[in-house]
Amino acid sequence: MALAGVRVIELAGLAPAPFCGMILSDFGARVIRVDRTKVTMAMDSLARGKQSVALNLKSPQGVAVLKKLCIQSDIVLEPYRKGVMEKLGLGPEELLKENPRLIYARLTGYGQSGSYAKTAGHDINYLAMSGLLSMLGRSSEKPYAPLNLVADFAGGGLMCALGIVLALLERSKSGQGQIIDASMVEGAAYVGSFMWKSRSLGLWNRPRGENMLDSGAPFYDTYQTSDGKHMAVGAIEPQFYDQLIQGLGLDAASLPPQMSFSDWPELRRTFARVFAEKTQAEWSRIFDGTDACVTPVLPLDEARSHPHNRERGSFLMDAQDEVSPRPAPVLSRTPARPCLSRDPVVGEHTRSVLEEYGFDPAHIEQLLSAGVVECNKAKARL
Numbered sequence: 473m474a475l476a477g478v479r480v481i482e483l484a485g486l487a488p489a490p491f492c493g494m495i496l497s498d499f500g501a502r503v504i505r506v507d508r509t510k511v512t513m514a515m516d517s518l519a520r521g522k523q524s525v526a527l528n529l530k531s532p533q534g535v536a537v538l539k540k541l542c543i544q545s546d547i548v549l550e551p552y553r554k555g556v557m558e559k560l561g562l563g564p565e566e567l568l569k570e571n572p573r574l575i576y577a578r579l580t581g582y583g584q585s586g587s588y589a590k591t592a593g594h595d596i597n598y599l600a601m602s603g604l605l606s607m608l609g610r611s612s613e614k615p616y617a618p619l620n621l622v623a624d625f626a627g628g629g630l631m632c633a634l635g636i637v638l639a640l641l642e643r644s645k646s647g648q649g650q651i652i653d654a655s656m657v658e659g660a661a662y663v664g665s666f667m668w669k670s671r672s673l674g675l676w677n678r679p680r681g682e683n684m685l686d687s688g689a690p691f692y693d694t695y696q697t698s699d700g701k702h703m704a705v706g707a708i709e710p711q712f713y714d715q716l717i718q719g720l721g722l723d724a725a726s727l728p729p730q731m732s733f734s735d736w737p738e739l740r741r742t743f744a745r746v747f748a749e750k751t752q753a754e755w756s757r758i759f760d761g762t763d764a765c766v767t768p769v770l771p772l773d774e775a776r777s778h779p780h781n782r783e784r785g786s787f788l789m790d791a792q793d794e795v796s797p798r799p800a801p802v803l804s805r806t807p808a809r810p811c812l813s814r815d816p817v818v819g820e821h822t823r824s825v826l827e828e829y830g831f832d833p834a835h836i837e838q839l840l841s842a843g844v845v846e847c848n849k850a851k852a853r854l
């Protein structure tokens with residue numbers, strides 16, 4: 473796999489850093505998640521392929537253990553508020569001094585500088601600060617955050633993984649590590665580059681929800697079907713729009729022109745009325761195999777079982793019978809081989825990892841009895 477041999481220390485976080493760690497793990501990196509001690513339940517649902525070490529960083533010995541793990545690794549991924557790692561004596565300066573090849577990835581909301589750097593926040597705040605949230609939502613409604621996809625995952629975890637891979641590539645030439653300042657505000661804004669750079673084309677001149685790609689256009693929207701489900705319509709180009717009209721059984725000559733903004737409300741009413749006449753399955757049969765750019769809006773389970781996704785094996789099932797997307801993209805020679813066994817229990821690999829990183833058995837026993845580290849076993853499933 474592409475990242476085979478790369479060792480990652482991931483400090484346990486909420487959502488973006490776990491996703492970043494899972495991407496690295498899916499593509500072959502060895503990811504050790506450092507959890508707190510005395511945790512009753514793991515919060516990380518993105519733990520595929522990771523190992524867990526439970527370590528109390530509120531003790532100087534715990535800090536020393538983490539330092540030893542970090543300086544023998546390729547990557548440290550930390551998701552804390554600015555200054556937390558420095559306060560522990562584990563800032564990038566200290567660690568890079570001991571391991572100049574280390575890639576030190578800092579995944580935060582607001583980045584390592586600026587007046588918001590130490591402020592708490594979540595996806596919706598970062599999305600708001602990126603400018604993008606102001607563009608998301610239906611006409612005459614308030615801005616609407618699309619789950620926590622854009623800042624946490626696209627602009628956060630994924631962008632940080634890109635930074636790490638770029639730093640690894642650069643290190644293969646220079647032999648040097650570096651610090652990655654991954655701000656979710658900036659990552660989200662960067663994901664939104666098209667919105668910024670296409671403003672001159674007039675694509676976003678109208679109020680929110682009234683533009684071509686923000687559900688303003690009747691040919692780029694969803695419609696309810698007679699069974700209460702929905703179809704997604706993305707028929708932008710004229711040749712595809714013609715196929716949409718044909719599939720809907722409408723007479724093009726009696727409709728207003730596709731790009732007549734003032735006629736969009738009327739056209740939307742017409743499409744809505746027609747879509748409401750048939751079930752989702754009926755519309756799918758009509759549009760399947762055409763270029764009308766009309767697809768069913770699938771719930772997660774149906775997405776998994778849709779013939780196209782089944783044919784490609786787009787989803788996988790793990791040993792816990794949990795279904796999730798397979799890693800993307802698919803590399804022809806060195807594809808990801810995601811781990812299918814169960815997720816780690818917090819502290820499950822403490823002993824084996826410490827042994828591997830050069831701690832002798834007596835030292836491990838001492839750390840255990842002092843409560844600095846914790847070893848836990850998976851409970852048998854009844």
Ligand SMILES: C[C@H](CCC[C@H](C)C(=O)SCCNC(=O)CCNC(=O)[C@H](O)C(C)(C)COP(=O)(O)OP(=O)(O)OC[C@H]1O[C@@H](n2cnc3c(N)ncnc32)[C@H](O)[C@@H]1OP(=O)(O)O)[C@H]1CC[C@H]2[C@@H]3[C@H](O)C[C@@H]4C[C@H](O)CC[C@]4(C)[C@H]3C[C@H](O)[C@]12C
Pocket residue numbers: 485486487488506507508509512513514515516527528529530551552553554556559560579580581582591592593594595596620624
């Ligand atoms: C799924 C839910 C998560 C939703 C994601 C949400 C929408 C997001 O947007 S995530 C993005 C959040 N932002 C960032 O990550 C930006 C960078 N980070 C930060 O800004 C901050 O870390 C922070 C704001 C996110 C949190 O601030 P906080 O003050 O808490 O922490 P920090 O200042 O960073 O400092 C960390 C301190 O911790 C110390 N530390 C660290 N490691 C250790 C260690 N090993 N040992 C000892 N101490 C340690 C460190 O030293 C710092 O200490 P100091 O402060 O003294 O310096 C989920 C959200 C809630 C979840 C549910 C909930 O938890 C209850 C259940 C729990 C159960 O286990 C599982 C089920 C739950 C229902 C759970 C379910 C989900 O996971 C949630 C709903």
